[in-house]
Amino acid sequence: MLKFWKKKPPAEDKAAAAPEAPAAEPAVPPPAQTPLAEAAAVEATGRGIADSAGDHAADGAAASGDPADAAAQADDDAPARRGWRDRLAGSGFARGLASIFKRHPVLDEAFLDELETCLLTADVGVATTTAIVDELRRRVGKREFAEAGALLDALRAELVARLKPVEQPLDVGAGGRKPFVILTVGVNGVGKTTTIGKLAHRYKGEFRSVLLAAGDTFRAAAVEQLQTWGTRNAVSVIAQGSGADSASVIFDALQTARSRGTDVLIADTAGRLHTQGGLMDELAKIRRVLGKLDPEAPHEVLLVIDGTTGQNAISQVRTFREAIGVTGLVVTKLDGTAKGGVVFALAREFGLPIRYVGLGERATDLRVFDAAAFVDGLLPASLGRG
Numbered sequence: 001m002l003k004f005w006k007k008k009p010p011a012e013d014k015a016a017a018a019p020e021a022p023a024a025e026p027a028v029p030p031p032a033q034t035p036l037a038e039a040a041a042v043e044a045t046g047r048g049i050a051d052s053a054g055d056h057a058a059d060g061a062a063a064s065g066d067p068a069d070a071a072a073q074a075d076d077d078a079p080a081r082r083g084w085r086d087r088l089a090g091s092g093f094a095r096g097l098a099s100i101f102k103r104h105p106v107l108d109e110a111f112l113d114e115l116e117t118c119l120l121t122a123d124v125g126v127a128t129t130t131a132i133v134d135e136l137r138r139r140v141g142k143r144e145f146a147e148a149g150a151l152l153d154a155l156r157a158e159l160v161a162r163l164k165p166v167e168q169p170l171d172v173g174a175g176g177r178k179p180f181v182i183l184t185v186g187v188n189g190v191g192k193t194t195t196i197g198k199l200a201h202r203y204k205g206e207f208r209s210v211l212l213a214a215g216d217t218f219r220a221a222a223v224e225q226l227q228t229w230g231t232r233n234a235v236s237v238i239a240q241g242s243g244a245d246s247a248s249v250i251f252d253a254l255q256t257a258r259s260r261g262t263d264v265l266i267a268d269t270a271g272r273l274h275t276q277g278g279l280m281d282e283l284a285k286i287r288r289v290l291g292k293l294d295p296e297a298p299h300e301v302l303l304v305i306d307g308t309t310g311q312n313a314i315s316q317v318r319t320f321r322e323a324i325g326v327t328g329l330v331v332t333k334l335d336g337t338a339k340g341g342v343v344f345a346l347a348r349e350f351g352l353p354i355r356y357v358g359l360g361e362r363a364t365d366l367r368v369f370d371a372a373a374f375v376d377g378l379l380p381a382s383l384g385r386g
Ligand SMILES: Nc1nc2c(ncn2[C@@H]2O[C@H](COP(=O)(O)OP(=O)(O)OP(=O)(O)O)[C@@H](O)[C@H]2O)c(=O)[nH]1
Pocket: 186, 187, 188, 189, 190, 191, 192, 193, 194, 195, 216, 222, 269, 270, 271, 272, 332, 333, 334, 335, 336, 357, 358, 359, 360, 361, 365
């Protein structure tokens, strides 16, 4: 497992050293080597296929000589070195906790009441908040804590324990599945397409070949957005004309990925609400159609949740789990003013693996979820500071 925040792992080092340049092997062979893939895909749909970056996979953004791209890349690398605390410190949750510890050097009932309010306000959820505060109250009553520092340690342990079970990183190399198919789903605007761009960046940095499928056929702009990420990461994007059938695009992409021997296929989908029955049915269709080529695909259904959503995230998970099954979560937008507590509520309610968290908008702002790093990012580093 990659632990960026503790020590720079080799993969991250590689990514930083050769950010946009093609890896040991090109991400995608030139189309001339894959006529069957293109032909098969065209045949399957009767429509032309736009393979936006495939022809230029080796001409990555950095290799393009475009100063704007180079600058963006330089920008991208800097935040990767910034810690979780740096990113989470601005959240209401972190600021609330810091303020309580500052204002209450004495561990009394007022301290615990404020802590309770802070956890509830941050969307930790009633059940988890009550359990944590009751446990701390019991220990304060028994005078286990002489000072706030000791309670801070206990609170940290309580919070980490609740997230540890969902700290289950995604291993796209597991089981030798090729391509490993990831389907990203979620409501509108949660960060699906951005997450796909970040994942492409990450997997390329791990020297894996990646293909993207523009399965959000709802808006023309969605295809362009994905293609921009594809170009930045020198990764091919399989897309069709606007109004195309999403399942057909993703099916084509899987055929192409198989014939190219691609390591990871990541499919985008349109944002949808649980009330949009037709769109929810479309997800079941995608699974059905992929199953014709690979009964196990998609190998990962990543539900993307906006970290600022609050308790509504719970009903989102429920709905998508029923519609297509969900195997992992990505919680985005935990930087800035996000409350972040919803991560605890999700962990308690579903126990679904939290694969990644989004700590910003850049390619390097996706972290493998780590319970301790996340909690440490929220809690004051030490008392009197933070
Ligand atoms: N601050 C912050 N912004 C993010 C993060 N992830 C995504 N965003 C922003 O959220 C906005 C929506 O992101 P998209 O990736 O377009 O979301 P989407 O789910 O694909 O949206 P639809 O396709 O319209 O459903 C964009 O402005 C992103 O830059 C994150 O981790 N932190």
